[in-house]
Amino acid sequence: MDKLIDASYLQKDLDLEADFVIVGSGAGGGTSAEILSKAGYSVIIVEEGNYERSKDFDLKELSTFNRLYFEGATRPTKDKAFTVVQGRTVGGSTVVNWTTCIRTPKETLSYWETELGMKGFSNEEMEPWFDIASKRFSIQPWEAHNQNNNLLSVGAKKLGWRYNSIPRNVKNCNMLGYCGLGCPVDAKQSQLVTTIPSALKQKTTLLFRANAVKYNWKENKIDHLYCKPSVQTGETLPKIRLFAKHFITSAGAINSPALLLRSNLPDPYGLIGKRTFVQLHNYSVAEMPTPVYGFFGAPQSVASDEFLWKDGVKGRAGYNIEAVGAQPIVLMNLRKLVGEEFDSYVKSYPNLHVLVSQIRDGFHEDSLGGTVQLNEVGYPILDYPLNDFIVDGIRRSYLSMAECQFAAGAKTVVPANNVVNPFKTWAEAKKGIEKMVIQSPNTVVNSTHPLGGNAMGNSMESSVVDTNGKFHHIQNLSVIDGSIFPTSLGVNPSYTIYAIASKLATNLSKEYQSNVN
Numbered sequence: 001m002d003k004l005i006d007a008s009y010l011q012k013d014l015d016l017e018a019d020f021v022i023v024g025s026g027a028g029g030g031t032s033a034e035i036l037s038k039a040g041y042s043v044i045i046v047e048e049g050n051y052e053r054s055k056d057f058d059l060k061e062l063s064t065f066n067r068l069y070f071e072g073a074t075r076p077t078k079d080k081a082f083t084v085v086q087g088r089t090v091g092g093s094t095v096v097n098w099t100t101c102i103r104t105p106k107e108t109l110s111y112w113e114t115e116l117g118m119k120g121f122s123n124e125e126m127e128p129w130f131d132i133a134s135k136r137f138s139i140q141p142w143e144a145h146n147q148n149n150n151l152l153s154v155g156a157k158k159l160g161w162r163y164n165s166i167p168r169n170v171k172n173c174n175m176l177g178y179c180g181l182g183c184p185v186d187a188k189q190s191q192l193v194t195t196i197p198s199a200l201k202q203k204t205t206l207l208f209r210a211n212a213v214k215y216n217w218k219e220n221k222i223d224h225l226y227c228k229p230s231v232q233t234g235e236t237l238p239k240i241r242l243f244a245k246h247f248i249t250s251a252g253a254i255n256s257p258a259l260l261l262r263s264n265l266p267d268p269y270g271l272i273g274k275r276t277f278v279q280l281h282n283y284s285v286a287e288m289p290t291p292v293y294g295f296f297g298a299p300q301s302v303a304s305d306e307f308l309w310k311d312g313v314k315g316r317a318g319y320n321i322e323a324v325g326a327q328p329i330v331l332m333n334l335r336k337l338v339g340e341e342f343d344s345y346v347k348s349y350p351n352l353h354v355l356v357s358q359i360r361d362g363f364h365e366d367s368l369g370g371t372v373q374l375n376e377v378g379y380p381i382l383d384y385p386l387n388d389f390i391v392d393g394i395r396r397s398y399l400s401m402a403e404c405q406f407a408a409g410a411k412t413v414v415p416a417n418n419v420v421n422p423f424k425t426w427a428e429a430k431k432g433i434e435k436m437v438i439q440s441p442n443t444v445v446n447s448t449h450p451l452g453g454n455a456m457g458n459s460m461e462s463s464v465v466d467t468n469g470k471f472h473h474i475q476n477l478s479v480i481d482g483s484i485f486p487t488s489l490g491v492n493p494s495y496t497i498y499a500i501a502s503k504l505a506t507n508l509s510k511e512y513q514s515n516v517n
């Protein structure tokens with residue numbers, strides 16, 4: 001079998017077979033592919049995106065967003081209140097992520113254990129898997145903070161808040177600041193430069209520009225996965241059928257539940273796609289008296305978790321505060337201005353300081369997440385209304401971010417929205433934010449951290465997969481990616497996905513080994 005197959009150039013139908021077929025080559029898929037192929041199994045990775053390498057990453061914003069992201073990084077939710085941003089390329093979102101690696105908070109793992117009864121994911125039990133992931137992806141402490149991150153430390157310190165440096169998964173980082181456009185020097189230790197090339201040295205085939213359409217199944221077993229090229233070059237669209245002993249869905253949140261829904265898999269309790277979380281991101285923009293140049297350097301290297309658990313795990317919406325990689329397209333999208341206002345915003349660009357807060361969801365009875373649905377052509381749409389619980393989190397996090405930015409010396413601060421103008425003092429900001437109307441489309445929020453939709457758990461009545469990632473109703477199907485989390489995490493998810501994928505893929509490998517022996 002060829003190692004690399006570009007499905008868009010297929011002239012005729014294709015049938016392939018391997019021990020494992022993995023859909024998606026991101027954090028979950030890449031990690032699983034390496035573990036299984038190193039254990040001696042043959043593997044086919046199916047990836048909808050293109051196989052771009054560092055030489056292709058030209059750091060041009062618009063064209064890159066179109067090439068490396070789903071829907072040009074502007075995938076809207078059902079009511080268009082916000083966009084969900086996900087990578088669509090070999091290596092998945094790990095190719096475009098900002099390299100921030102934070103371990104799952106112990107509060108989250110403890111909630112999974114005590115409230116959801118999940119075994120095997122306690123802080124202590126996860127420790128070895130975090131160690132494995134940290135070595136594999138070169139996750140290391142980072143102290144070379146740019147001024148955007150430094151100012152978060154300055155504000156947090158003045159206010160007596162907790163804050164930390166965030167480890168990153170990089171080797172010899174050139175600090176270009178454009179991590180979201182792919183790393184042109186291969187410093188980022190994404191799946192593209194770690195697990196995928198390693199798996200390809202074993203019995204692995206990478207079938208790219210191939211869209212996994214649906215599983216064909218009978219009784220409780222998948223027979224084959226039906227795929228088609230994601231780009232059509234010829235007159236007809238060849239049919240691809242992939243056969244395997246076991247199938248792993250690693251297409252990420254939203255896309256993994258969508259594949260299961262398209263396949264009409266048994267779902268007696270209607271759980272597939274439910275409990276999809278987003279850790280909603282909202283932003284605060286400050287103008288500083290001196291240049292910040294937030295577009296250079298490591299984008300995100302300081303975090304404050306002061307407000308993450310302040311009201312208790314099951315209390316009001318908690319949030320993490322981080323700095324933002326202030327590349328032009330990101331900043332210009334935060335405020336919708338015209339004329340002189342836009343002119344002055346652009347001119348202030350070097351001095352702009354930007355913070356983001358991520359609101360954890362899934363821990364409170366008013367925070368049940370969104371639902372993945374399919375449109376008439378089987379494409380996923382996330383239905384996630386911004387309810388009062390989330391709006392309250394947005395408002396309080398706007399207040400915290402503004403307070404921090406004024407404490408760090410801001411001349412003005414404005415929450416990323418279209419209803420209020422920049423505030424000149426903390427007192428003015430406090431008053432204004434407390435009464436501002438927070439609603440779509442005036443509030444600029446988004447998510448690069450969709451999670452859940454195929455919740456993991458013990459019981460068929462409340463979860464889609466078991467705690468080994470196995471789909472409850474089909475014997476040869478697993479899900480290994482961010483879609484299996486039963487809540488959001490409260491922090492950036494990649495490190496947790498690497499660790500949990502390592503654990504689940506290792507268990508799967510052992511299970512098949514013992515079946516063979």
Ligand SMILES: Cc1cc2nc3c(=O)[nH]c(=O)nc-3n(C[C@H](O)[C@H](O)[C@H](O)COP(=O)(O)OP(=O)(O)OC[C@H]3O[C@@H](n4cnc5c(N)ncnc54)[C@H](O)[C@@H]3O)c2cc1C
Binds near residue numbers: 252
């Ligand atoms: C811009 C951005 C910045 C981020 N920054 C950080 C950060 O600094 N730190 C952090 O911890 N996290 C970050 N994240 C999030 C993190 O990268 C993701 O949570 C993680 O990669 C998700 O892993 P996954 O395996 O669930 O899915 P992904 O890594 O997204 O992989 C899924 C793959 O499946 C493919 N796929 C989907 N559907 C199909 C189909 N039907 N057929 C074939 N292939 C399919 C996709 O193309 C994709 O390649 C960021 C994400 C983005 C988008």
